[in-house]
Amino acid sequence: MTNKIINYKELTEGSELPEVKSDPITRVQLVDYASASGDYNLLHFDESFAKKTGLKGCIAHGMLQMAMSGSYILNWAKGGTLKNFKIRYSAPANENDILTFKGKILKKYQEDDEKLIEISVLTETQEKRITTQGSAIISFNT
Template identity: 35%
Template sequence: MKAITKIPFSELHVEMQLPPLTKPPVTREQLVQYAQASGDLNPLHTDDEFAKSIGMDGVIAHGMLIMGFLGQYVQELAGTESVVSNFNMRFGAMTKPGDVITCSGVVKQLTESHGERIAVLELIAEKAPGEKVGTGSAALTCKIEHD
């Protein structure tokens, strides 16, 4: 997994491209483990024969697994300096075993209110450039330090 370089909140600016997070290829074992951990035991995610019987090429990843990748990305961006809120995601293309997911973001808005700085982020999870498997947004909130 490619790590994110920490960016101090004070260095964020509108339309800033945030460093990406690239996950290792999705594996079948990961899909089985996620199914067990989440309780989503739909065979579409773990059984190729079942997936083929309903017209798919094979198993696909849980959408919530991809949301988890984006959640990890936002939390790593926030670090210990910020708090994540208003995190959401819309699902796009299907993710299959072997797909490498890259999470990225852009700062869309910066505001200050009630002693806090808030950065609104636009988020993207892609399996290839331009092939979005998820899009979303989140807010990072940081307390303003006074001397």
Template identity: 45%
Template sequence: MTATVRYADVEVGTELPEQTYPVRRLDLVRYAGASGDFNEIHWNERVAKSVGLPDVIAHGMLTMAQAGRIVTDWVGDPGALVEYSVRFSAPVVVPDDDTGASVEVSGVVKEKRDDNTVVIALTARSNGVKVLARSTAVVRLA
């Protein structure tokens, strides 16, 4: 998305278009290669279950990146992101099938500041479970 969101056009309560991001085991392998995080809980079901997880889980930073993507896609400029924070509340469990899991992300403008920035509250869920808590992004708008 390359649209430019203008500060004057945004109000508290403005909703970002909800997005759904698929997460398959193949995505986890690719992310491990890109990030260097080869922890076995992200690809080995036996190891994941041995430490009390229900199955292989997605990398937390991958989940965080997907949630942030809704903001950068909405604003049209990744450089407009000023602050971004999340708290992980549950893992994204990724079954070993052709479908995998999905992360559904939504956002709403919670505050407009005098410096052309807005605070966006994000919600991320997977399989009906909230996977990120207290997730906020601050973006500078045109």
């Protein structure tokens, strides 16, 4: 985690956010997230159930990936305020996958004197399988 406050003036369209890798998504984390979110779908922590539905094993909650992307964005955008955040799911992430978070500044603009950027974000696994794609709008007063 860095503590560097973003200087809005230094942000440029097309530049990439530093990549961040997660720890492996363990079964314990999937149970922790089920409990924290109230989403107790068995696909996420009961391997025999997941296999019965045709999956190879447990898969991560889509919303867990979105939540981790949210942390990635806020950890980078020090001094900024998140205004909008959206994600769509491309493929499931499996138990023990390591996610790489990537982002890029799509647009830098002002609206009603508010200094804004729009970024794209995605998550991919160690096999380069993209699991989520999305975007966020962040405002800055620095």
